[in-house]
Amino acid sequence: MKKRQGWNPRRQGRPGGRRRPLHAALSISGLLLLVLLASCSGGSSSSGPNSPSVSARPSLPGRSPAVAASPSQQLNGISIYSSSAWLARQGSLCAVDQPEAPYLSPEILGVHSTQLPKLSFPQGFELAGVRVCSDEGMSGVGYILADNTLVRLLTGAAEWPTGAPAASISPGDIAGRPAVLVAPYGEGGNAEAIIAEDFGLMAVSRLQSVDAAKQLAAALQPQAVAPPPVKGIFAGELNGVRFFDTYHRQEPPSDCEWGPVGIISSQQAVALATGSPLDIKPDYLPANVGESSKGAYRCGSSTDAVESNFAPPGQRTTLQIIRLSGEPAWYSVYSDDWYTKQTVAGRPAVLVSPPDWAASDSSFRQLVIVEPFGITVLRGGLPANQLLQVAQRLNR
Numbered sequence: 198m199k200k201r202q203g204w205n206p207r208r209q210g211r212p213g214g215r216r217r218p219l220h221a222a223l224s225i226s227g228l229l230l231l232v233l234l235a236s237c238s239g240g241s242s243s244s245g246p247n248s249p250s251v252s253a254r255p256s257l258p259g260r261s262p263a264v265a266a267s268p269s270q271q272l273n274g275i276s277i278y279s280s281s282a283w284l285a286r287q288g289s290l291c292a293v294d295q296p297e298a299p300y301l302s303p304e305i306l307g308v309h310s311t312q313l314p315k316l317s318f319p320q321g322f323e324l325a326g327v328r329v330c331s332d333e334g335m336s337g338v339g340y341i342l343a344d345n346t347l348v349r350l351l352t353g354a355a356e357w358p359t360g361a362p363a364a365s366i367s368p369g370d371i372a373g374r375p376a377v378l379v380a381p382y383g384e385g386g387n388a389e390a391i392i393a394e395d396f397g398l399m400a401v402s403r404l405q406s407v408d409a410a411k412q413l414a415a416a417l418q419p420q421a422v423a424p425p426p427v428k429g430i431f432a433g434e435l436n437g438v439r440f441f442d443t444y445h446r447q448e449p450p451s452d453c454e455w456g457p458v459g460i461i462s463s464q465q466a467v468a469l470a471t472g473s474p475l476d477i478k479p480d481y482l483p484a485n486v487g488e489s490s491k492g493a494y495r496c497g498s499s500t501d502a503v504e505s506n507f508a509p510p511g512q513r514t515t516l517q518i519i520r521l522s523g524e525p526a527w528y529s530v531y532s533d534d535w536y537t538k539q540t541v542a543g544r545p546a547v548l549v550s551p552p553d554w555a556a557s558d559s560s561f562r563q564l565v566i567v568e569p570f571g572i573t574v575l576r577g578g579l580p581a582n583q584l585l586q587v588a589q590r591l592n593r
Contacts, residue, residue: 268356272368273375274393276356283358289335291351292358294387294402299430300328300339304555307428307532313338314350314422322346322413329427337397337424345403348417350424352397359389372415378407390414396423428532436538437545437567440529469493469503474570475520477505480590483583485509486516507577516577516587525572527565541566541588550581564588 268276278288290298303313308329318324323343330336335353342348357377359366365380371392379389381404390401390410399419404410432442469476469491477491486507494502501523507516534552538545541564549563563576564584573591575584 269363270366272366272377274355275375275377275391275398276354277366277377278356278358280358280360287333288356288358289333289351289353291330291332291335291337291339291349291353292356292400294347298330299332300330301530303327303329304551305531305535306331306430307534308425309554310556312425314419314424316340316348316417316419316422318342319413319416329425331427331429335397336427338427346413347400347402348413349398349400349402350394350396350419350422351400352424355393355398357391357398357400361387361389369411371411376411376414378411380407381405394419428534431529431531431533431536435536436547437525438547438565438572439524439526440536440547441526442529464494464496464502467493467495473503474568475503475522476592477503477518477520478592479507479518479587480592481586482507482516483579483587489514514577516575516579516584518587518591519574519576520568520571521574522571525565525567527563527572527574539564539585541585542591542593544568546588548581548584568593 267282268278269282270277278286283293291300303310306329313327313329318340324340325343326341328339328341330339330351335351337349337351337353340348359379361379361382365382367378367380369376369378369390371390374392374394376390376392379387379391381388386405387402388404388407388410390407390413392399392401392414396419399414399417401410401414401417404413430442432440434440473493475493486509489506489508491503491505494504496502501521503520505518506514507518508514531549534554535549537548537550539548540546544566546564546566549565551562560578560580561576562579562581562584563574566573566575566588573588575588577584579587
């Protein structure tokens, strides 16, 4: 029987949910670099003088402002909400088992691998990946196992959403800990055990029977650990650039709205006018790298975006340069650790790059430069110093 699919580390890291690629070459490779960011080791993180502060997030996509909603049941000190009530009150997406849940690689949200609680899973359960989440007062760690079973350790209020009918929900006891048990429901079944812990909740999901959920939960000992602090996705202004949070649909700029895998808004390919300030003509490129494609796009009433891809002959794109007209705004999917102020050719800029403490081998970086017409963005697999070199010698 096929299990229901929720978020999965093999395809997570898709900031902002489903997106339409414009040019798959770098869009997809850049996306994969995000997905493959490894758990890191190192010292504690800190925000330097150039680091932004995180602002409060707005309403979620397609949702009205939060409304009061009462739990359908109170069992063993845990408030159980229906899925619809949870969405209406804008409950945390960390408790939602859907692809839109913002579970990301630990480094992306400021967590070291050394900070992740180490759980010992019983024989027959193989750990496939670890992700972290922070949303609406709830944060923590998600462990996905090779058979798609999901274990979450979450801080915050003792409350939980479920799509199960009331008859499938019952109080229980797991190794002396108060719990709520959810019998399999829906296509493929989804048995759950939600256990009250000192730090908040442990939830074991995506099993085929309540007994299986109870057995796995009983074998784990999260009392000796606690989820680390998880930062939220940075959203706000830094050095003249407004970064908007694609996961939570923070207000994007008008016209061409860019996301991690290309232009999100509808667009039309157009001819680039001679002398357009959006044209891209780099005076310097790394050795053996040349332009492989260029396109101009209209999302509003004029040419709003130009995109050039650069690569060694016959190889994948290693650098993409984008120019967008309008408000200097760009998408965000990282914690504030990743953002530092820069100056490029006398213009304010922001470098989006792994922080010094990160152990990830990902080389994916972005440089966002404020321009009179909007922004120039360079992104790809170049070292930061080469990215800055290319930017300094772009036509203006």
